[in-house]
Amino acid sequence: MEYLENLFLFGGIILMAFFLIGHLSQRLRVPSLLMYMVLGVALGWMVTETAQTALGQVADLGIVLLFFLLGLQFPLNRLVSISRKIWKVGFADIALSFGVTAILAYLFGFDSLSALIVGGVAYASSSSITVRMLEETGRTSTPEGEFKLALLIFEDIAAPVMVSVLLGLSIEGTVTLSTLGLLFLKVVLMTGLTLVIAFYGFRRLDLFVKRYSTRDFMPLLTAAIAFIWAGFAVYLGLSKLLGAFLAGVMLAETGASRELGRTMVHAKDLTLPFFFFTFGSSLTFGATILAPALLIVLILWGVVAKVIVGLWGGRSYGLSHEGSLRAAFSLVQRGEFSVVIAAMAETALRVFSGVYILVTATFGVVMFRNAPRIADAISRVLARRRHARSANGG
Amino acid sequence: MQIVIVGGGETGAELALRLAAKSQSVVLIEKDPQRATELQEQTGVLVINGDGANAQTLEKAKIRSAGLLIAVTDINEVNIIACMVGKNKQVPRTVARIRTLEDPANTESRGLSLEQMGIDVVINPERAVAHEILKMILFPDAEEVEYFAGNRVVMVRVPVSTGSELTSQTLRALRLEKGSIVMGIKRANGDFVIPGGNDRVQAGDRVYVIGNVDVIRGAQWLLPKEATQIRRVLILGGGVIGRYLASLVESSREQPFRTKIIEKDPEASEALNRALSKTIVLPGDASDRSYFNAEEFADADAVVAVTGDDRTNIVASVMAEKMGAKKIIARVNDMGYAPVYSASAVDSAVNPHLITASQILRLTRSEDLVSLSLLKNEDAEAMELVLPPSAKVVGKKLADAGLPKGVLIGMIVRDGETTIPHGDTVLKAGDHLIVFALPKLSSRLDRVFGTAS
Numbered sequence: 048m049e050y051l052e053n054l055f056l057f058g059g060i061i062l063m064a065f066f067l068i069g070h071l072s073q074r075l076r077v078p079s080l081l082m083y084m085v086l087g088v089a090l091g092w093m094v095t096e097t098a099q100t101a102l103g104q105v106a107d108l109g110i111v112l113l114f115f116l117l118g119l120q121f122p123l124n125r126l127v128s129i130s131r132k133i134w135k136v137g138f139a140d141i142a143l144s145f146g147v148t149a150i151l152a153y154l155f156g157f158d159s160l161s162a163l164i165v166g167g168v169a170y171a172s173s174s175s176i177t178v179r180m181l182e183e184t185g186r187t188s189t190p191e192g193e194f195k196l197a198l199l200i201f202e203d204i205a206a207p208v209m210v211s212v213l214l215g216l217s218i219e220g221t222v223t224l225s226t227l228g229l230l231f232l233k234v235v236l237m238t239g240l241t242l243v244i245a246f247y248g249f250r251r252l253d254l255f256v257k258r259y260s261t262r263d264f265m266p267l268l269t270a271a272i273a274f275i276w277a278g279f280a281v282y283l284g285l286s287k288l289l290g291a292f293l294a295g296v297m298l299a300e301t302g303a304s305r306e307l308g309r310t311m312v313h314a315k316d317l318t319l320p321f322f323f324f325t326f327g328s329s330l331t332f333g334a335t336i337l338a339p340a341l342l343i344v345l346i347l348w349g350v351v352a353k354v355i356v357g358l359w360g361g362r363s364y365g366l367s368h369e370g371s372l373r374a375a376f377s378l379v380q381r382g383e384f385s386v387v388i389a390a391m392a393e394t395a396l397r398v399f400s401g402v403y404i405l406v407t408a409t410f411g412v413v414m415f416r417n418a419p420r421i422a423d424a425i426s427r428v429l430a431r432r433r434h435a436r437s438a439n440g441g
Numbered sequence: 442m443q444i445v446i447v448g449g450g451e452t453g454a455e456l457a458l459r460l461a462a463k464s465q466s467v468v469l470i471e472k473d474p475q476r477a478t479e480l481q482e483q484t485g486v487l488v489i490n491g492d493g494a495n496a497q498t499l500e501k502a503k504i505r506s507a508g509l510l511i512a513v514t515d516i517n518e519v520n521i522i523a524c525m526v527g528k529n530k531q532v533p534r535t536v537a538r539i540r541t542l543e544d545p546a547n548t549e550s551r552g553l554s555l556e557q558m559g560i561d562v563v564i565n566p567e568r569a570v571a572h573e574i575l576k577m578i579l580f581p582d583a584e585e586v587e588y589f590a591g592n593r594v595v596m597v598r599v600p601v602s603t604g605s606e607l608t609s610q611t612l613r614a615l616r617l618e619k620g621s622i623v624m625g626i627k628r629a630n631g632d633f634v635i636p637g638g639n640d641r642v643q644a645g646d647r648v649y650v651i652g653n654v655d656v657i658r659g660a661q662w663l664l665p666k667e668a669t670q671i672r673r674v675l676i677l678g679g680g681v682i683g684r685y686l687a688s689l690v691e692s693s694r695e696q697p698f699r700t701k702i703i704e705k706d707p708e709a710s711e712a713l714n715r716a717l718s719k720t721i722v723l724p725g726d727a728s729d730r731s732y733f734n735a736e737e738f739a740d741a742d743a744v745v746a747v748t749g750d751d752r753t754n755i756v757a758s759v760m761a762e763k764m765g766a767k768k769i770i771a772r773v774n775d776m777g778y779a780p781v782y783s784a785s786a787v788d789s790a791v792n793p794h795l796i797t798a799s800q801i802l803r804l805t806r807s808e809d810l811v812s813l814s815l816l817k818n819e820d821a822e823a824m825e826l827v828l829p830p831s832a833k834v835v836g837k838k839l840a841d842a843g844l845p846k847g848v849l850i851g852m853i854v855r856d857g858e859t860t861i862p863h864g865d866t867v868l869k870a871g872d873h874l875i876v877f878a879l880p881k882l883s884s885r886l887d888r889v890f891g892t893a894s
Contacts, residue, residue: 128718188710190701190721302715365673365699365721367740 061102065320080179080323081412087327088405094328106325109318110175110383111291112311115273117178117196118295119304120187123245126296129197136360137201143352145170145209148345155341160216164392167209168400169349171202173382174288175322176408180377180415191370194361195377200292204234206384207286213391233283237293241276245297253301260306269310272298329386330401337399349407350414353378368429372422380411443507444805445470445532447493447523448514449480451776451794452538452566456511456801457484465805468502472514494522496530504530511801513538513564521558528559536562536801540681562804566797570747571685573796574770577789578743579695580658581669581768584647588654589825589875590854595658596624596651596823596875603644613638621652622861624851624877625821633820635849635877649823651851651875653859658695669767672699675741677732677757678748679704679713679722682772682793686745687713687720701741705731705748729753738764746771751778758787823877830870832890840864844889847879 068086072079094102121129149166153159177195181187187196208230259265273294280290298307336342354375361371381404389400414421442465446453449471457480460467467486470493471477477490491498493514504510510527512520512535520537527535537560555563576586583597601607607615612623626634629645642648650657674690676683679702690700700720704710710724725731732753738744744761746754746769754771755778761769762785773782773790782790828835834842839850839862853862854873860866868874878886 122715124718125714132719188707188724190723193721304711365701367736369736370740 061321061324062317065324069320078180078183078412078416079320080176080183081409083320083323084327084405084408087324088330088332089327091328091330091332099325099328102321102325102328105318106322107287109315109320109322111273111277111287112270112315113175113178113319113322114288114291115277115295116308116311116315118292118297119299119308121196121292121296122299123242123296129193130200132364133194133197133201133360136198136356136363137205139360140198140202140352140356141170141205143356144349147352148348151345151348152341155338155344157338157341161392161396163216164213164388164396165345165400165403167213167388168385168403169345169352169381170209170388171206171381171384172199172353172378173380173385173408173411174199174203175326176380176382176412177377177415179319179323180380180412184416186373189370191361191366191374191377194364194366194370194374195357197364198356198360198378200289202384203286203289203292207284207289208234210384210387213388230284233285237280237283237285237290241293241297245300249297249300253303256298256301256303256307260303260310265307266310266314269298269307270314273311326383326386327405330405331389331394331397332401333394333398335395335398336402337395342399342402346403346406346410349381349403350379350410369422369426372425373418376418376421377415378411379407379414381407442466442509442805443468443503444509444511445499445502445504445507445527447499447510447512447520448538449473449476449488450513450515452513452797452801453511454480454484455794455798456513457486459798459802460805461486463805468507470498470502492519494519494526496526499523499526499530504532507532508534509805510535512536513797513801517541521560525559534561534804535559536564536804538564538566538797540565540567564797564800566793567681568685569796569800570682570772570791570793571689573791574682574686574745574747575689575693577770578671578674578690578698578745578768579693581671581743585649587823589651589823589852590859590873593654594651594852594854594859594875595654596649596851597657598627598647598649601642601644601646601648605642605644607642607648608644611639611641612636615642617650618652618656620656620859620861621650622851623648624651624823624849625649627820633879635821635847635879649821649877651823651877654695669742671742671768673741674698674700674743674745675737675761675766676700676702676720677744677746677754678702678772679706679709680747680749682747683745684713684716686747687717691717691719701737703732703734703737705729732757733760735760735764738766741766743768743770745769748772749774751775755781755785755787758782759785821877821879823875825873825875826890828868828870828872828874828890832868832870834868834889835870837868838864839866839868842868842889845882845885847882848886848889849877851875851877 065083068082069079072082145166148169149162152162152165157165177199181192181195186192208227212227273291276294277287277290281287357375357378358371361374366374385400385404389397389404392400444460444465444467446456446467446469449469453469457467457469461484469480469484469486469488470491471480471488472492474490477488481488489498489502491501493499493512504527510524510532512523514520517539520539524535524537576588580586580597583599585598587596588594589596617623623636623642625648626636626640626642627647628634634640676687683702683704687700687702690698701723702713702720703723703725704713705725705727707724707727710722713722723734723737729750732748733756738761741761744758744766746757748754751774754773758769758771769787770789770791771782771787773779773792776792779790850862852875853860853866855869874890876886
């Protein structure tokens, strides 16, 4: 109750803290989201359950807007062609990140459900961290940025399926084929509906949107569509991020992405720090960690698996050698889906997962930042070696 | 034939020169007085200074007696009006150059049909250039490529190296792959031969081989070295040509490519992203430096530089060559740069004006001609023509048809089937003949095949 009574005071203090942290991160040249996360981890003990819920709701706004704005950058036909190219990489990602991790955990003595949950935690790269990092480093519109987004979208479709499967397993101990089928049906329905509305609705609204894009009521329309579609996805039991993204795709068909994006960008900037903060504060830590040896092995494998997916997948997607190297080193960070899946586990495993997520997220962000430099260095070494070999051969 | 050309730009001038060389009676209409005087001196044809969309100017150019009106000004609307007026004055054939992004023959977007606009043939230089470049990508080892019979038959020119299978025997004894035939030999000393069965190909020659597309594409025996494999295509410049080309390459059914396009203008990149589905678009930072992308050059098999700026194209080509691109194609707008291109790394330079001119030149021949292409240095003409029922060779065996020496029927397309004819093959009305001939014989061809109008 006291939070609500002193809403402005609390809210203002939090915003001021975010501002200071954001500014500091700029001075220290550290990605701001990492600082928000660390702040969340540090202050996690202070956040009560009610506060966590309230903060979580603001955080949800932020993440939905982030994905909505992302969707605005993807015209429909682009999305269709991307999905045609990404599915192979997507399945390889499931096999390596989820499959191999689960097998490793099983071999280390975890029971099969725990092993599957650990696999789920290790599966998805964090969409929010990746998208935010792409924004921060200005790499969103590069081909490798597109590849990463494509993979994230695939994961965002696959992860809810995974969540519901694991949920079914952990609660009832079984997953029926019909539940799975229903879930797929919903994904198809949602996407199909988006296509239809985009083609027959928004494509014809281009003049309307252009005419009123600067009026004060336009942000209402934009936000309404983003929230309705995200909410509809949640209603269907799918990811809200997927819904928000698809809402952006629909509105992109009006051809006024830039103008519409401008109406929402401040709202996103205000709310997104909450997401990373609550992400940090929701991680569970404890004094003892289950199977530390396995944890180290899994973290290492978590890095290697994503590097493989990025390298091979990037090449098969059509990226240059260096582009796929950059992609390979930008996928390590795990995030929100891992948290959701970790929440299903019992306490000891939750601590295990919390450490896993925090380490990969931190390490992933650092690697993401330095990916261009790493890629450059590797390709220079390779070029030199090739040169030496051809000189020897000749 | 009296030919009226509206517009004395590079294409108009080139056309005037080439047509005059073929002793056609050409009148050129040019709006700019100074340019008109220059053209008069340069081309030697009659140049009228005036507005080509004006009926009086066209009357002055004797439009009523013209057999062909070619409108190639830089302004689409002028070209369209010139054709409308021309058609109104009973010109049998009108050609307009129309530069648009959409297909000019697609009348829906225009609201008027070509017929209503009085246009018989639309030439879209950007489209033509893109098609030309696509051929070079599909046949990277060929020095020249021409399609016939609705793209089912292709003719390529390739150099012959020492030890090539082609040099081993006389053409008659040579066992070429089924469905292909040597149609012409360009000797090392520059002579051009339409070969007979007893001729031999020698190392250093360049041969013109024609055949079904599949046969020629897989023809390792044709090549002096390992066939160049092109999988990754990098296009520089997302202007009209770049965009056409990207969509052509995307939809190429003959071979799947991975295409990337670099466009310096971020907004144009966004439009490209909307228009293209499989191509990866790399948006630049609005400066020309965006095109000099070493990383992407190193990754590309073929680099196609089609920005609007010749110098950018040249620099990018040199860079691409250094980075190991296997095939480099560049657009050259100003022919003044041609020597720079031939001295540099560019494998093939394409000039929109020349391509437009050669497309239009085909139209100066009779209507039974489906296509006509002039080979490099105008050594010979390769053409596809439909045999009219009135032709005197109809019903005769090829051996008895009395073809002059220097003319070769390489292929016959009958009911959709392609065959290589021999002496006993009987010619039928409606046959599509793919004929190779020395240029001096072209007037006699009209008599033989009844294509004289």
